[in-house]
Amino acid sequence: MNRIQYQYQYYSMAVLFLQCLVVPATFNPASAEEQAPRTYPMQALAPTVATILNVPVPKQAEAPPIEAIVNDLQGSKKVAVLGIDAFGDAIWAQTRDRTPYLNGLAQPNNRARLRSVLPSVTCVNFACMITGGSQTTTGIETFDSKLACEDLFSVLRAQGLKSGGFGIKDWTGDRLLGRYADLSVRDKANDEEVLAGLMEIVEEEKPEFIIVQYGETDAVFHRHGPSSDEARAACGRADAWLARVVPWLRSRGYAIIITADHGQHDVQNESGETSGQHGSDSDIDCLVPLVWLRSGD
Numbered sequence: 001m002n003r004i005q006y007q008y009q010y011y012s013m014a015v016l017f018l019q020c021l022v023v024p025a026t027f028n029p030a031s032a033e034e035q036a037p038r039t040y041p042m043q044a045l046a047p048t049v050a051t052i053l054n055v056p057v058p059k060q061a062e063a064p065p066i067e068a069i070v071n072d073l074q075g076s077k078k079v080a081v082l083g084i085d086a087f088g089d090a091i092w093a094q095t096r097d098r099t100p101y102l103n104g105l106a107q108p109n110n111r112a113r114l115r116s117v118l119p120s121v122t123c124v125n126f127a128c129m130i131t132g133g134s135q136t137t138t139g140i141e142t143f144d145s146k147l148a149c150e151d152l153f154s155v156l157r158a159q160g161l162k163s164g165g166f167g168i169k170d171w172t173g174d175r176l177l178g179r180y181a182d183l184s185v186r187d188k189a190n191d192e193e194v195l196a197g198l199m200e201i202v203e204e205e206k207p208e209f210i211i212v213q214y215g216e217t218d219a220v221f222h223r224h225g226p227s228s229d230e231a232r233a234a235c236g237r238a239d240a241w242l243a244r245v246v247p248w249l250r251s252r253g254y255a256i257i258i259t260a261d262h263g264q265h266d267v268q269n270e271s272g273e274t275s276g277q278h279g280s281d282s283d284i285d286c287l288v289p290l291v292w293l294r295s296g297d
């Protein structure tokens, strides 16, 4: 046993001793579950939204709806999926001090995790969110690929319901979601402009389903690494964005599902500079938050 292991063992024993002094009176096995939220496959999101909106599940969906969310949101007439690009569950865990709004929304009974489909990249996972299919089913390799399976937007359209897909110009939210949804924004340079355009469309058209890609987090994590101060600040801005858009949508009848397409991990180049990447099957790239809320009506 080396010195660090020895110290660690000593430390662990001390913690155990302290826990024995404090914990027994309040020990509750449920608290262990609350620490580790349940994980569902990304393929479950589209079937969940379809079931809430009472329309058929897209034909090639690869997972059943998430019962806990369906039970909580059933009866909602509108659903909004807010995807914070690259905001992995591990990144959220590191930046809790920057996300007071999201922390306040997420309680043990309305919080879980999704596992991204592979490769854990944006276009493949947003394609999954609107179809329930992994890459072999959707055929999506870039945001310009043609969908090879049924999507939620067309299911809704067949039922006479409207949808919107939103994102920054030339990002997945624009080129993939915007291309397949009934309603979208054009030529928006940043998340603020996307939000302004989305608000206009929602006020006018009242689509029953919207899905948004919030993009800045992914760009900042790539540049500086998800553990950087810059990434922490970007998570704070994403939280502030949620604090504006969530109450606004809830007051217009939308049930809310907050998630991400994938996570991201730090990488160091030869000169020691840190940046960020994703695409692997690791938990840090694949586990993302999932938080749901009823509408405000």
Ligand SMILES: [Zn+2]
Pocket (backbone or CB within 6 Å): 086, 122, 218, 222, 278
């Ligand atoms: Zn990325």
